Amino acid sequence: MMDKMSKKLLSQRKNGYDRLTQAERREMNEYCENYKRFLAEGCTERECVEEILRLAQARGYRALRRGEVPQPGDKVYRVEAGKAIVLAVIGSEPLEQGVVVCGAHIDNPRLDLKPNPLYEDGGGLARFKTHYYGGIRKYQWVSIPLALHGVVYRADGTRVRVRLGDEPGDPQLTIPDLLPHLADKQAKEPLWQAIKGEDLNVVVGSEPYPDEEEKERFKLQIMALLHEKYDITEDDFNTAELCVVPAFRPTDVGLDRSMIGGYGQDDRVCAFACLQALFDAENTLKRTGICLLVDKEEIGSYGVTGMDSSYFDRFLSDLCRGAGADYNTCIEHSFCLSSDVTAAYDDNYAFAYDKRNAGRVNGGLGIAKYTGSRGKSGASDASAELMAYARRVLDGEGVLWHVCEMGKVDEGGGGTISHYMARRGIPTLDGGTPLLAMHAPFEVSAKLDCYMTYRAARAFYNA
Numbered sequence: 001m002m003d004k005m006s007k008k009l010l011s012q013r014k015n016g017y018d019r020l021t022q023a024e025r026r027e028m029n030e031y032c033e034n035y036k037r038f039l040a041e042g043c044t045e046r047e048c049v050e051e052i053l054r055l056a057q058a059r060g061y062r063a064l065r066r067g068e069v070p071q072p073g074d075k076v077y078r079v080e081a082g083k084a085i086v087l088a089v090i091g092s093e094p095l096e097q098g099v100v101v102c103g104a105h106i107d108n109p110r111l112d113l114k115p116n117p118l119y120e121d122g123g124g125l126a127r128f129k130t131h132y133y134g135g136i137r138k139y140q141w142v143s144i145p146l147a148l149h150g151v152v153y154r155a156d157g158t159r160v161r162v163r164l165g166d167e168p169g170d171p172q173l174t175i176p177d178l179l180p181h182l183a184d185k186q187a188k189e190p191l192w193q194a195i196k197g198e199d200l201n202v203v204v205g206s207e208p209y210p211d212e213e214e215k216e217r218f219k220l221q222i223m224a225l226l227h228e229k230y231d232i233t234e235d236d237f238n239t240a241e242l243c244v245v246p247a248f249r250p251t252d253v254g255l256d257r258s259m260i261g262g263y264g265q266d267d268r269v270c271a272f273a274c275l276q277a278l279f280d281a282e283n284t285l286k287r288t289g290i291c292l293l294v295d296k297e298e299i300g301s302y303g304v305t306g307m308d309s310s311y312f313d314r315f316l317s318d319l320c321r322g323a324g325a326d327y328n329t330c331i332e333h334s335f336c337l338s339s340d341v342t343a344a345y346d347d348n349y350a351f352a353y354d355k356r357n358a359g360r361v362n363g364g365l366g367i368a369k370y371t372g373s374r375g376k377s378g379a380s381d382a383s384a385e386l387m388a389y390a391r392r393v394l395d396g397e398g399v400l401w402h403v404c405e406m407g408k409v410d411e412g413g414g415g416t417i418s419h420y421m422a423r424r425g426i427p428t429l430d431g432g433t434p435l436l437a438m439h440a441p442f443e444v445s446a447k448l449d450c451y452m453t454y455r456a457a458r459a460f461y462n463a
């Protein structure tokens with residue numbers, strides 16, 4: 001019998017589960033358990049770098065020394081200011097053949113403490129003032145359990161790490177919302193301004209300092225506790241980076257456990273995929289593989305640890321110089337997967353998406369030929385040639401993928417680190433995991449898509 005014409009001519013895209021083999025399903029579940037552990041370990045870019053270092057060093061990675069001659073099979077890394085990390089496995093081919101970079105970011109939206117955070121204001125409560133980092137919807141951050149992560153430097157330069165609210169039994173923090181009984185006025189305000197930036201003040205205590213002669217007894221009591229636990233004083237907040245993050249632990253979502261819920265999946269879901277793929281491609285690489293995990297993407301990629309910084313260039317030029325390879329030739333033959341999450345079509349908010357061109361849950365890797373907003377502005381548009389290359393690589397390895405845009409044309413948009421890589425002259429493709437509720441305190445990914453993002457990175461490293 002002849003095949004139906006539609007089967008020959010029209011796209012036959014399937015739900016990922018209709019293509020997944022039993023072996024893949026097992027690998028997917030194992031991969032996702034490791035991913036959830038990674039997600040729980042690193043809640044800030046600093047903690048992520050520490051966890052990545054731990055994983056890499058256990059596999060024999062070591063710090064790259066300037067001037068050393070890299071040998072095939074060498075596994076090296078470099079950390080930038082404790083907040084970004086680049087890892088490389090030297091391939092069997094010379095560096096003039098180019099490198100394969102898989103890059104993602106490890107910062108994510110949160111509430112940073114202000115430099116002078118601690119106060120009380122007549123309510124019998126001590127509070128921290130915050131300044132939000134990245135694109136948050138402020139109303140999502142009230143009346144949820146919060147944790148405190150970061151570092152404080154004392155006057156003598158010593159450092160103390162803070163991590164509070166994650167372990168069972170830890171106290172947690174919160175920003176109590178207004179009760180509905182008294183919210184008539186507030187409820188009439190537009191969603192984006194009902195909760196204001198200056199309202200995101202975290203409750204940290206309610207017990208007064210015992211000495212009734214003291215002023216600001218609620219504030220003082222908290223400072224006394226912090227001094228006892230961390231040996232810090234109020235001025236030390238000026239030399240601190242303390243982040244308020246959701247205290248939710250990563251967890252399976254859905255009665256079928258097909259999804260993962262957790263904080264910071266943008267973009268740790270892709271960061272972990274790029275990292276694990278490099279680990280698993282260590283012995284099969286032809287071209288040198290580089291995993292680049294950067295900070296500051298959520299606020300524009302500026303600063304020494306952001307993608308706008310030269311640290312990636314210095315790392316790559318150190319590799320090239322050591323190997324006696326021409327840097328420009330290396331750049332010209334390189335490829336980069338800029339792996340960042342994209343929006344998954346949400347039928348609950350269908351108005352925001354063009355469903356024929358939206359990222360899909362269980363559609364595998366979501367490739368964005370271009371990102372940007374208002375007419376592709378700010379996009380690093382991948383060429384049709386590059387798309388065709390990616391298609392061959394991914395199909396060749398049986399990786400499930402689809403091409404998508406982030407929302408309707410006039411609805412908004414977003415950017416990634418891709419244009420920074422492209423500016424260096426490296427052909428760069430945007431591709432990542434579709435998420436539901438991106439930038440929310442509790443983001444949702446599909447396990448199949450997490451796994452396929454990893455498979456995609458592995459396919460590119462090995463291509």
Ligand code: MN
Pocket residue numbers: 105266267297340341
């Ligand atoms: Mn992102």
Ligand code: MN
Pocket residue numbers: 266298439
């Ligand atoms: Mn983001």
